[in-house]
Every structure is written in C-alpha cells, then in structure tokens.
Amino acid sequence: xSDKLDKxxxxxxxxxxxxxxxVAETLKEVRRALLDADVNYKIAKDFTAKVKDEAIGQDVLTxxxxxxxxxxxxxxxxxxxxxxxxxxxxxSGNPSIILMSGLQGxxxxxxxxxxxxxxxxxxxxxxxxxxxDVYRPAAINQLKVVGEQIGVEVYTxxxxxxxVEIAQxxxxxxxxxxxxxxxxxxxxxxxVDEEMMNEISNIHKAIQPxxxxxxxxxxxxxxxxxxxxxxxxxxxxxxxxxTKLDGDTRGGAALSIKSVVNKPIKFIGTGEKMEAIxxxxxxRMAERILGMGDVISLVERAQEQYDEEEARxxxxxxxxxxxxxxxxxxxxxxxxxxxxMKDLVGMIPGAGKMMKDVDIDDDAFKxxxxxxxxxxxxxxxxxxxxxxxxxKRIAKGSGNQVQEVNQLLKQFSQMSKMMKMMQxxxxxxxxxxxxx
Ligand code: GDP
Ligand code: MG
Numbered sequence: 086x087s088d089k090l091d092k093x094x095x096x097x098x099x100x101x102x103x104x105x106x107x108v109a110e111t112l113k114e115v116r117r118a119l120l121d122a123d124v125n126y127k128i129a130k131d132f133t134a135k136v137k138d139e140a141i142g143q144d145v146l147t148x149x150x151x152x153x154x155x156x157x158x159x160x161x162x163x164x165x166x167x168x169x170x171x172x173x174x175x176x177s178g179n180p181s182i183i184l185m186s187g188l189q190g191x192x193x194x195x196x197x198x199x200x201x202x203x204x205x206x207x208x209x210x211x212x213x214x215x216x217x218d219v220y221r222p223a224a225i226n227q228l229k230v231v232g233e234q235i236g237v238e239v240y241t242x243x244x245x246x247x248x249v250e251i252a253q254x255x256x257x258x259x260x261x262x263x264x265x266x267x268x269x270x271x272x273x274x275x276x277v278d279e280e281m282m283n284e285i286s287n288i289h290k291a292i293q294p295x296x297x298x299x300x301x302x303x304x305x306x307x308x309x310x311x312x313x314x315x316x317x318x319x320x321x322x323x324x325x326x327x328t329k330l331d332g333d334t335r336g337g338a339a340l341s342i343k344s345v346v347n348k349p350i351k352f353i354g355t356g357e358k359m360e361a362i363x364x365x366x367x368x369r370m371a372e373r374i375l376g377m378g379d380v381i382s383l384v385e386r387a388q389e390q391y392d393e394e395e396a397r398x399x400x401x402x403x404x405x406x407x408x409x410x411x412x413x414x415x416x417x418x419x420x421x422x423x424x425x426m427k428d429l430v431g432m433i434p435g436a437g438k439m440m441k442d443v444d445i446d447d448d449a450f451k452x453x454x455x456x457x458x459x460x461x462x463x464x465x466x467x468x469x470x471x472x473x474x475x476x477k478r479i480a481k482g483s484g485n486q487v488q489e490v491n492q493l494l495k496q497f498s499q500m501s502k503m504m505k506m507m508q509x510x511x512x513x514x515x516x517x518x519x520x521x
C-alpha cells in the first residue's frame with residue numbers, strides 16, 4: 086500500500102489531463118497569436134472553437150505537459166487546415182500554360198521568373214515567359230531583365246495593347262519553338278476593380294490554362310481574404326502563391342485564404358532573388374503563424390497560474406486542517422482521469438526504467454478508493470474519528486484487512502503533516518515540491 090501511495094504521489098507530480106480550465110486559457114493565447122498573425126477574426130474564432138472540442142478530455146499520455154499537448158493539437162489542426170492534398174503544378178499540357186493573377190505589387194512578375202527558373206532546373210522544362218502587362222512599359226522591361234538573369238526567353242509585343250492576343254500569339258510561338266511551358270505574367274491593379282477582372286477573365290477564357298495561380302503578398306493581412314475571394318469567383322484558380330514571407334510577417338493570410346477559397350497554397354516567395362522560391366509546407370507555416378516559441382511560453386505561464394490557483398485552494402484547506410479523505414479521493418480520481426497507469430508512470434522522467442519490473446495495474450487505487458468509500462462523511466473530513474471498531478467496519482466494508490486500513494491512515498497522516506510543514510513556503514513552493 087505504501088508503494089501505491091508513493092506512486093500516486095509520483096503521478097501527481099505529472100499534473101496532467103486537459104481540463105476545461107486550461108483549454109480556455111490556452112485557446113485565449115492561441116486566438117491572440119492568430120490575430121497577431123493577421124488571421125481573419127472570424128476564422129480565428131471558428132478555428133479555436135473547433136480545437137476546443139477536440140482538446141477537451143484528451144488524456145496526456147506523452148512526455149508533453151497539457152499546455153504543450155494543447156499547442157501540438159493546435160499546430161496539427163492548423164497544418165491540416167492549410168495543407169490538404171499534396172499539390173504540385175499541373176504540367177500536363179503541350180505546352181503547359183500557367184497564368185498568373187493578383188494585385189499590382191503582389192509579386193507576379195518576380196514569381197513568374199522564379200517559377201520559370203524552378204521548372205527549368207528542377208523539372209527540365211523549356212519555359213517561355215510572356216509579358217501581358219501592357220499598361221506600363223516598365224513592366225515589360227522588368228520581365229525582360231528577369232528573363233535575362235535566369236536565361237529564359239521572354240515573349241513580348243511592345244506595340245500590341247491587347248493582352249488576350251499577346252497570350253494567344255505567345256502560345257503559338259511556344260509550340261513553333263519547342264517551349265513546353267508557357268508562363269503568362271499579367272497586369273494587376275492596386276485594388277480589385279472591374280476592368281482588371283474583365284481582362285484577366287478574358288485571358289483565362291481564351292487560353293484555358295492548365296494552371297491558374299493567385300499571387301498574394303503575405304503582408305496583406307486581413308484584406309487578403311477579400312482579394313482572394315474576388316479572384317477566385319472569377320477565375321476559380323488552382324492554387325495560391327504566398328510572397329514576401331522573408332519579412333517579419335507571420336503569414337496569417339495563408340490560413341485566412343485557405344479557409345475562404347479552399348485552394349492549395351503551392352509555393353512561397355522568400356526574397357527578391359530568383360532562387361527565393363520554396364514549396365509550401367503546412368507544418369512550417371503553422372509554426373510560423375503560432376510564433377511557436379511565444380505561444381508555448383505563454384501557454385506555460387497560463388498553466389502555472391492554473392496550478393497556483395489549485396494550490397492556493399489546497400493550501401487554505403491544509404491551513405484550516407480541512408484536508409481530508411474527500412480531497413484525497415478527488416486527487417486519486419484526477420490521477421485516474423489521466424489515463425493508463427503504466428503509461429503515466431512511464432512519463433515521469435527516470436521512473437520508466439525504475440518501474441519497469443514493477444507490475445502496476447490500472448486498479449492500483451481500487452483498494453484505497455474502496456476504503457475511503459467505506460468511510461462516513463464525518464470520518465473522511467476528520468480521520469481522527471477512526472477508532473478500532475470503525476477500522477474494522479471500514480475493512481469489512483471494503484474487503485480489506487484492518488492492517489491495510491491502518492496503513493492507509495498512517496500514510497494519510499504523514500502526508501497531511503508534510504503538507505502542513507510545507508505550508509510556510511506558500512503555494513508555489515508546495516507545487517514545486519509536488520512537481521519535483
Ligand atoms: P507584380 O506587380 O505583382 O508583378 O509584383 P512584382 O513582381 O513587381 O513585385 C513587387 C515588389 O515586390 C518588387 O520590388 C519585388 O522585388 C518584390 N518581391 C516580390 N516577391 C518578393 C519576395 O518573395 N520577397 C521580397 N522581399 N520581395 C519580393
Ligand atoms: Mg508585374
């Protein structure tokens with residue numbers, strides 16, 4: 086029995102099932118992190134509500150503490166939301182036609198160059214870049230400079246103001262000149278307007294690209310949702326390109342856009358150089374959005390506060406000599422809620438090896454619980470009442486020997502004394518000792 090109590094104490098140190106209280110605290114931090122990362126408010130709210138349902142009642146059977154486990158649940162859920170099916174670029178056409186869309190300054194021209202270089206080097210493609218931004222001469226020049234830099238031909242028609250014609254001619258040119266991938270860079274405007282939408286829609290209809298990509302600046306923040314929706318309504322695009330992730334933006338736009346248009350994020354841009362392109366990894370993005378280190382430390386602080394509150398309640402009881410078998414029973418039930426005993430003991434650092442040969446069954450507390458249940462409420466709150474005849478009654482009622490009742494009482498009184506002794510140091514000290 087003494088062994089069992091020792092084990093119970095060891096386990097208590099683990100402090101760990103996910104309760105309503107620590108879930109609420111943690112989700113508050115997560116929601117704050119999402120908003121800080123510029124995730125759309127409603128999406129952040131829906132997301133945390135969903136995670137809450139998933140988290141409550143989860144047993145902590147790993148080496149993580151409940152706060153860390155919560156963060157893991159959040160991270161996995163985020164990654165799943167942003168991920169979905171693995172999605173490369175559709176290169177099945179001959180030539181394959183890729184159309185860029187997005188606002189001015191989002192990074193279409195830069196990304197067109199990056200993608201051309203990526204397909205040339207990694208997929209052995211022969212790309213052709215097409216300049217369909219007919220409004221600004223500088224835009225055509227910009228693409229030419231990019232093409233020169235990466236050794237990819239750029240198709241232009243400097244005197245033609247009709248982007249649909251240019252795109253169609255470019256495709257003909259590609260077929261005639263052995264280019265198997267056509268990347269069409271288009272004009273954008275500073276905000277969504279009808280003219281831009283009509284133009285991109287007309288190009289899209291005329292050339293029927295295998296792949297239409299929506300390019301968005303990751304620093305756009307809350308507005309990204311509306312822009313993405315507007316473009317998707319017209320183009321039903323195939324994927325999202327998130328640029329400028331080399332800045333200090335946390336990239337909440339990724340989550341917002343994915344939630345609203347449900348299209349895969351395919352690539353990210355991480356700099357102005359042509360090599361600064363990366364395949365999109367949902368997990369990395371989730372960590373970035375959560376600002377992983379920050380959230381973990383915030384969650385841990387919230388957890389500490391929760392511990393202290395519990396400890397303060399307990400401390401009050403001990404001070405008033407009110408700690409009784411009912412409190413003890415509550416703690417045992419708490420421990421049992423945490424899950425399988427063997428797993429739990431295994432998660433105490435160092436204990437795993439030590440206890441390898443000791444058989445701990447899940448019913449380790451059955452005897453103790455039975456004895457406490459056989460006590461009257463008066464006996465539970467005031468164990469001093471338990472005399473010889475009461476001991477006999479408790480033993481009989483719980484199917485134990487009097488000797489075992491004696492042991493339980495002895496252990497309990499030692500524990501109470503110890504707790505009273507520790508009290509001088511305050512709640513924090515006590516929780517520290519319990520935690521080891
Ligand atoms: P467009 O108007 O959509 O064609 O956008 P541009 O490709 O001209 O890009 C606008 C500006 O953003 C340029 O100064 C680019 O150098 C810069 N830019 C584009 N992508 C990135 C990126 O991933 N990181 C950084 N830091 N700058 C970028
Ligand atoms: Mg451009």
